[in-house]
Amino acid sequence: MKSCIIIPAHNEATFINEVILSYINQTVKPSKVIIVDDNSTDSTYRIAKECAKNFSWLEIIRIESSKNHLPGEKIVTAFNFGLNNIDMDDFDFIGKFDADILLPNNYFENISTVFLKQDKVGIAGGNLYIKEGENWIFENISSKKKVRGPIKLYRKECFNDIGGLKKSIGWDTVDELLAQYHGWQVCTDESLHVKHLKPTGANYSKNSKHKQGEAFYKMRYGFWLTLIASGKLAYHKKSFSFFINCINGFFKAKNDKLPFIVSAEEGVFIRNLRWKGIKQKLF
Numbered sequence: 001m002k003s004c005i006i007i008p009a010h011n012e013a014t015f016i017n018e019v020i021l022s023y024i025n026q027t028v029k030p031s032k033v034i035i036v037d038d039n040s041t042d043s044t045y046r047i048a049k050e051c052a053k054n055f056s057w058l059e060i061i062r063i064e065s066s067k068n069h070l071p072g073e074k075i076v077t078a079f080n081f082g083l084n085n086i087d088m089d090d091f092d093f094i095g096k097f098d099a100d101i102l103l104p105n106n107y108f109e110n111i112s113t114v115f116l117k118q119d120k121v122g123i124a125g126g127n128l129y130i131k132e133g134e135n136w137i138f139e140n141i142s143s144k145k146k147v148r149g150p151i152k153l154y155r156k157e158c159f160n161d162i163g164g165l166k167k168s169i170g171w172d173t174v175d176e177l178l179a180q181y182h183g184w185q186v187c188t189d190e191s192l193h194v195k196h197l198k199p200t201g202a203n204y205s206k207n208s209k210h211k212q213g214e215a216f217y218k219m220r221y222g223f224w225l226t227l228i229a230s231g232k233l234a235y236h237k238k239s240f241s242f243f244i245n246c247i248n249g250f251f252k253a254k255n256d257k258l259p260f261i262v263s264a265e266e267g268v269f270i271r272n273l274r275w276k277g278i279k280q281k282l283f
Helices: 016-024 042-051 074-083 105-115 154-161 171-181 209-220 224-238 240-255 264-282
Strands: 003-009 033-038 058-063 093-097 121-132 135-138 151-155 185-196
Touching: 003 074, 016 033, 016 042, 016 185, 033 042, 033 074, 033 121, 042 264, 058 074, 058 105, 058 135, 093 154, 105 151, 105 185, 121 154, 121 171, 151 154, 154 171, 171 185, 171 209, 171 264, 209 224, 209 240, 224 264
Parallel strands: 003 033, 003 093, 033 058, 121 185
Antiparallel strands: 093 151, 121 135, 121 151
């Protein structure tokens, strides 16, 4: 299983050494790991570069993009920069991982088994856990059946079918929906507890408050699905203002006539799939 993991990183000096160690300690290592330092103003690049000296499979590159931490666009831009620095023909699997996660030592060994045993699995991963007091608890802003954005591993054929990653918030939801549209399965190994050192959204700026609603619009959810999805997220985040911002973001995107990130046909599939999932939970 030849895999390349690309890790966008921005101001992760506090964690980057420990994160790299979690790759070094893997029982089955990726073929290549590329850390893309994206305009860091701390010592992220220096620390990562020092770590990479002793490992030929670890590469560190640097880019300068926007200083604003806008969800979706910034991280996918950095990922794509790393992707453009490899020959896709050299790899069977492509990963987009974050620079603030600690992988259990058997992570890639277990995920390799998932892919090799099931040839229709296009996306696979573990589950994210955040620290609460002295305990690590499941980060429950989504289902344990969803592969979260910080730990995405794609079979190359699936990655190509979905057209790579969308440069928009919602990229890590629409990728799984499009994978299913193309006949691929999404699989999680719930025994793999990945430590997420910073809760999702910790670095988002105030300018990002409408982005989630914008994502629902761009994925062609329509109003009622957006209402339900926004309410669910707001409940998990325990934030009514998040719900209001989602709805406002949806209507703002609609009024601005922002471009969709899926076709009309894909949108129909996505809505049907979402409604099917809601009905199964209700009945």
